[in-house]
Amino acid sequence: MVQAATKIALITGSSRGLGRNTALALAQKGVDVIVTYRSNEAEAKSVVSAIADLGGKAVALQLDTSNTKTFDDFAAQIQRSLQDNWQTEQFDFLVNNAGIGIHAPFAETTEEEFDRLMNIHVKGVFFLTQKLLPSIKDGGRIVNISSGLARFALPGYAAYATMKGAIEVLTRYLAKELGQRQIAVNVVAPGAIETDFGEGVVRDNPEVNNFIASQTALGRVGLPDDIGGAIASLLSEDSRWINAQRIEVSGGMFI
Numbered sequence: 001m002v003q004a005a006t007k008i009a010l011i012t013g014s015s016r017g018l019g020r021n022t023a024l025a026l027a028q029k030g031v032d033v034i035v036t037y038r039s040n041e042a043e044a045k046s047v048v049s050a051i052a053d054l055g056g057k058a059v060a061l062q063l064d065t066s067n068t069k070t071f072d073d074f075a076a077q078i079q080r081s082l083q084d085n086w087q088t089e090q091f092d093f094l095v096n097n098a099g100i101g102i103h104a105p106f107a108e109t110t111e112e113e114f115d116r117l118m119n120i121h122v123k124g125v126f127f128l129t130q131k132l133l134p135s136i137k138d139g140g141r142i143v144n145i146s147s148g149l150a151r152f153a154l155p156g157y158a159a160y161a162t163m164k165g166a167i168e169v170l171t172r173y174l175a176k177e178l179g180q181r182q183i184a185v186n187v188v189a190p191g192a193i194e195t196d197f198g199e200g201v202v203r204d205n206p207e208v209n210n211f212i213a214s215q216t217a218l219g220r221v222g223l224p225d226d227i228g229g230a231i232a233s234l235l236s237e238d239s240r241w242i243n244a245q246r247i248e249v250s251g252g253m254f255i
Contacts, residue, residue, distance in 0.1 A: 006057075008091035009235065010034040012065055012076070012128070013098025015044035015210070017195045018145070022095060023047055027056040029232055034081065034091065036063040036098065059085055065098045065124035066116065071131040077134055080235070090137040093235050096125045096144045098168075101197050106158040114159050121163035126170060139182040141235050144171050146189040146246065152254040154226040168246055175244035184243040186237030188231055190249025217252025 013019040015037035023033045023240055024047070034053055037044035044060035051058040059081050063074050073163050082088050099121055102113050125144060136142070137171050149161040168187050175185040192212045194203035202221055203209055213220050229251045233239060 006032050006086070007093065008028065008032045008034065008082070008086060008088075008130070009044050009089050009093035009095060010036070011095040011097055012036045012063060013038070014095075015047055015060070017197060018190065018193065019095070019097040019226055020047050022097065022223035022231045023058070023228075024050060025225075026093075026235065027051040027054045027058070027229035028230035029236065030056065031093070031232075031235070032056050033058040033169060034078065035060040036065075038062070038064050038098070045194060047175065057085060059223070063098075066119040068119075068123060068127045071128055073132045075126075075135065078132065082135070082151055086246065090135050090140075092137050092140045094129065094132060094140070094142045095231060095235075096129065096142070097122070099145065101157075101160055103156045103201070104159070105156055109159045117159050117163050121160075122166045122170075123242075125167060129174070133178075136183060142174060142183060143176070143231055143234060144168075144185070144187045146171075146173075146187045148189055148191040148248055148250045148253055160221055172244050173215070174210070178192040179243070184240065186242060187232060187242065188227070188234065188244055188248045189246055189248040189250070190227045191216065191222050191253040193224060193227060195224055212253065216250065217255055220251065222249070222251055 009031050011023050012020050014023045014035045021037055027033060035044050035047050048058040048060050061077055064070060102117055114247050143184055144167050146164040149157045150164040171185050171187040192202045227249055
């Protein structure tokens with residue numbers, strides 16, 4: 001019996017938070033991982049070590065998703081890494097996870113804040129995906145990360161949610177245009193999660209945590225394991241026919 005080739009996932013912003021959790025969830029399913037980090041190499045290397053402990057293989061590469069001028073060099077690094085570590089030229093799964101949160105009322109959001117969000121969440125995702133297309137296998141998958149805030153509105157997130165709305169539209173267009181290569185593209189929209197995202201407001205502020213739990217059908221705030229596992233499941237062979245969909249993973253928040 002011929003053993004199936006190991007699948008490889010590239011996850012942006014996977015040195016911490018939901019990206020890290022997704023990397024470990026995929027590794028538990030036998031998927032190898034290319035980890036990217038913006039500034040904390042030590043955190044990224046700890047993810048690589050954790051994946052090795054699970055019996056998988058991973059590498060860590062530096063990437064600032066807000067700086068499109070670096071994408072050519074990054075794509076070349078990906079090619080070298082694939083050859084050196086897996087003796088292949090392509091990977092299977094791209095998860096566009098890297099992001100930041102800015103909480104500011106609409107009336108007080110600065111152009112600088114808006115541009116920073118745009119560069120990371122929209123422009124970066126658009127052009128990084130474009131640059132990596134030759135390195136993604138036919139029949140591969142792309143998962144973009146949105147937010148529950150693209151469906152419901154909470155004051156202070158107008159700019160952030162606008163970016164995520166753009167990503168949801170982009171996802172449908174990618175699914176349409178990449179269908180000829182049998183590449184499925186979906187968007188996962190987490191609800192509120194207990195991480196350090198947004199300075200840890202959901203995790204560390206009991207009032208916020210309790211309010212969200214009271215507005216969630218399953219009665220609690222989400223945990224990173226709730227998201228990483230969902231993304232790993234979406235990238236499994238059993239989910240191969242799911243395409244162009246927005247999948248909210250929020251426990252039933254604000255329904």
